Amino acid sequence: MNAPTATLHLLPEVNQREVPAALIEALKARFGDQCSTAQAVREQHGRDESSFEVPPPAAVVFAESTTDVADAVRLASQYDTPVIPFGAGSSLEGHLLAVQGGISLDVSRMNQVLSINADDLTVTVQPGITRKQLNEEIKATGLFFPIDPGADASIGGMTATRASGTNAVRYGTMRENVLALEVVTASGDVIRTGTRAKKSSAGYDLTRLMVGSEGTLGVITEITVRLYPLPEAVSAAICSFPSIEAAVRTTIQTIQLGVPIARVELIDHNTVRMVNAYAKLGLREEPLLLMEFHGSPTSVKEQAETVQEIASEFGGNAFEWASTPEERTRLWTARHNAYFAAVQSRPGCKAISTDTCVPISRLADCLLDSVAETDASGIPYFLVGHVGDGNFHFGYLINPEDPKERETAEALNQKLVMRALKLEGTCTGEHGVGLHKMGFLVDETGAGAVDMMRTIKRALDPKNILNPGKIFAL
């Protein structure tokens, strides 16, 4: 960790580049109905789940093929104009906002499964397919794609932000699960990275460089990801704890013992209360862990017994079990509705979400101090976490009309991030840097590493047209 910056990390200045009318004409000539300048369409593509507001893009191109993407990028390059790839629009960090103007390149129509290789546990898809659609389409194979960031995000967007979510504790993140890519470069050329082989030492790992590059180095047009056999047995449980600390210590011990748990999600008592009000669930209003175990029936039983023993040491009891898909869906309702329930609990509010992730042994230190700090601030919040990975999210529910509240929330976030960095963690476990964490990125990795990123960006995108103004100022 480096010396923290003294200032709060707020939205950097918006610096709109003018979009030439000739580009819009050229796009309309090339794309016809696939290019829209309608206000409503532009506005829908000019925001995401972040709390920032900037002017919308000048046009939206709906790409239907890699050739479409390549042609759109080539035209944008010709006119030095930013291109912002758009999938499902579920970014939390302002990735989709046209902070330097430009056009939105919507790939949601590129949503096909291109090839399934069940024998190798891989599938190749277009970027606009969402994770739920993918799982629906491969159902018959007995395989599944485990990464679940909550939102029904596009696989392209998940690749671009190195997403993870529940299940990552067992199955890894997009970093571990993307094998190969097709990418349109800043000059509109099409390249391929990686192969379907499980491992390779063939040159620079361009696949991993693109994963998490947030649309700033290329537009992803094909993705090959790993699949997993549906587990023979699945069992889910919900368990309440007398305190957040008890739930967290149970998690730490579970991970340190090497239990191959598939999901372990924390929901604090505030959030349980919100979810109860929203979805009429009648859960005990105490901190709880939602857990899922995958494996052979014997293994699932062993894992569950081990975790029950650990939980009971920390006062966790009243395990409620679910073995059928329907029962499991009911249990997971609490987790999947947390965000919406929280936002509804304070009408008109905006949620500012934190995303720190620390080594598992540091989780209690990081989380408990931040809970105390946030409680003391008086800002309403929800708290959920993929705690098995050391990753959790506070959602500060602020009144967007009250600059003081935003300032308090940002100050809390700042303290939390500094604490996480001191504990050898990261400012963002899974949401990405986007607009909101540029300063934190420097705090985390140092100016030298960010300079290296900037050098790579300048070399691969000399006109700075690919989602400019994200990750670092440029």
Add this chain to the structure above:
Amino acid sequence: MNAPTATLHLLPEVNQREVPAALIEALKARFGDQCSTAQAVREQHGRDESSFEVPPPAAVVFAESTTDVADAVRLASQYDTPVIPFGAGSSLEGHLLAVQGGISLDVSRMNQVLSINADDLTVTVQPGITRKQLNEEIKATGLFFPIDPGADASIGGMTATRASGTNAVRYGTMRENVLALEVVTASGDVIRTGTRAKKSSAGYDLTRLMVGSEGTLGVITEITVRLYPLPEAVSAAICSFPSIEAAVRTTIQTIQLGVPIARVELIDHNTVRMVNAYAKLGLREEPLLLMEFHGSPTSVKEQAETVQEIASEFGGNAFEWASTPEERTRLWTARHNAYFAAVQSRPGCKAISTDTCVPISRLADCLLDSVAETDASGIPYFLVGHVGDGNFHFGYLINPEDPKERETAEALNQKLVMRALKLEGTCTGEHGVGLHKMGFLVDETGAGAVDMMRTIKRALDPKNILNPGKIFAL
């Protein structure tokens, strides 16, 4: 895959850059005894396990700290002179050869364990520590570092080549197991990449960019890797098969069934014969699989039973089991001695090693045709493989004085690589590109992707001083 190049892939032309006497003087002034220009030292650093011969570096600097590395790189940069990082010298692909002249930067004295975090299953080490030394030093923790490329390579070198080996089928490669790095850049600056958090979306994945960059983008000075608890139970077995095909089909089915086997190594009947002669092992001279199972006693038993059933379907029998560490070591002798046994079987020969890796469903197609082709060529060879990953190595045992033999071996390798690429595999599963596979890299990934690598290299190392002339011509 792209259209194959028509020519054989032989050593590119050597283009020696002159090393200024002033640089040698400056290095001697800064490093004293840590800088050597003795012929024997230079020659020892001017070769590796590849079959190429080029003039040795002009000097060798023995770095003892990150500051030493940074100072050496800074001086080399000042004099536009190549710097070639050197760990254990076990590269098979000419990574250590001074094809453009320059100095060797030996980091073998930087061999300390810097910090063990047993609670998080991580350890931070200097690059010169070897994998065996690392495992020795962490023994008391009950943890181990699984990656085993055969040679007692340095962790720095393994990082730089994205190494793997036996055990990767279960524990992954250096790609999956490196969490964070300290790197000296081409200008002599020190940067850090990654953190000890299990996952992160904080900007470009510089860690994964450095892993596998073969010393061309930076000199690695610290590495944080994952550790694993020593398995509760370990069981190893050797099993003979009536044919290579039977051994390969057993492997494919084992992987496709999802058995979490820790090691599954193929040794063909030629190689068994060589190992018998070399180490007096008395093994049946038939193709065999060496297997290892890790887990709870129940799980190990289950895994072993499943694999025995599969093997018996394919005529594999005569399982010989080992459960104590001593018995296991005896069984593994066959695998670990294969290379030396093979080279000794033809006095004066050099081994040219192949390294293709294909998706598991394509393994039989790739391997069996190549065996037939190699048998027909009359060149003596050995054949071993990390077949659970779809990766295997032919070692063509050529008479280095006979250009025809080298040509035949290179032609066999060329055919094998083209076959692997057609089957959606890679030309190098774990050895790296080095000097020998530059042409294949273009065949595999296309000129566009290699251009992107070259653009990154030019941007991060504008003077082309970091291990120049490896991976791609520049």
